[in-house]
Amino acid sequence: MGKVFLVGAGPGDPELLSLKASRLIKEADVILTDNLVFGVKKQIPEGKKIVDVGKTAERHKLSQDEINRLLVELAVSGKYEKVVRLKGGDPFIFGRGSEEALFLKEHGVDFEVVPGISSAVAVPADFGIPLTHRGVSSSVTVVTGHEQEKEEKEEGEEGKGEEGKGEGGGLDWEAVANLRGTLVILMGAGNLARNVGRLLKHGMPAETPVAVLERGFTPDARIVVGELGNIVKLARQARVKPPAVVVVGEVVKVREKLQKSKSQNLVGSQNLQEP
Structure with missing residues (x-):
């Protein structure tokens, strides 16, 4: 055997x-x-x-x-x-x-x-985003973008994961929205609007920095930078497609200081080219 x-x-x-x-x-x-x-x-x-x-x-x-x-x-x-x-x-x-x-x-x-x-760690690092930074974030939470909310599970709504369902018994997005530190959403492109809506619904400030990291470690890698209140619009305008890692939190701003010398496609609220 x-x-x-x-x-x-x-x-x-x-x-x-x-x-x-x-x-x-x-x-x-x-x-x-x-x-x-x-x-x-x-x-x-x-x-x-x-x-x-x-x-x-x-x-x-x-x-x-x-x-x-x-x-x-x-x-x-x-x-x-x-x-x-x-x-x-x-x-x-x-x-x-x-x-x-x-x-x-x-x-x-x-x-x-x-x-x-894990791409949860490697992809943000490659784009110059540290998941922890002294004085900015001392914790990291990693979730799947395909998970349902607890209330949706109870109502019988189907998720949209690999097999048409999430990984577990439903994610407490209210708890996630109120966590301090960095939030990383794996497989985050497909349900971006829904998950951003959940975070806003449960009180995460619209000004929270967000980065959508598309196709990390490939020649087509791109980063879309914005805030929770406008990231869905920016990602749609940029036509972001899976796979993508989403980073939510103040650590996104650290990237500006750690900007790598090698060129990576940047799409953000300051330089987005309208389609």
Whole structure:
């Protein structure tokens, strides 16, 4: 019987792979890849057996249940000693890696988790946004942009996550809106208007700085900067598309002081070009 490795591919830059992840990619007998591994796919040796199981909110090559079963089938087939499940970011941060691990354990399949750098941390850093900064923010909260609000769960409204539902039992957006510190919303583009509306509804000031970080670590990376009160309009004008990480909080302003020398497309309230 083979062993399954749940490997975090990080934010898509192959140079940010861990040494262990890089080694396993080379040693794997078969690799199941996500959509969010970007440039890491170039590190897969030619001729390696690859199964693309990537999912988006609109399109699934395989459902999560089918992926779980496929991992078991490959491991018990006797054909593959090392089965690598290559996942964007970190397998255990909104990557459904824990669901896959539980399924493997229930079916007696040996597995190992190889952590990766989460896009929640890496993408803001690449755009020059620190998630904590002394005197500005001493805490970070990471949520998924696909999660429903508790009241919506109770009313039976369906979410819009990977499988048409959120990660858990409904997010307390009132509590989130009243947190001090930095808020990071992963998968934040699709429900941007809805989630911004929730934060405003529950009392977060409209002047709160916001940055929408689109397609981090790709040649098409862009940043849209604004405030909670106008970020939806700015993002629509810029035609922002997934994947995107949304950062909410005063740390967004620190970026101006840490502006990187290399050019990154900036779209903001001061220099937005009307479409």
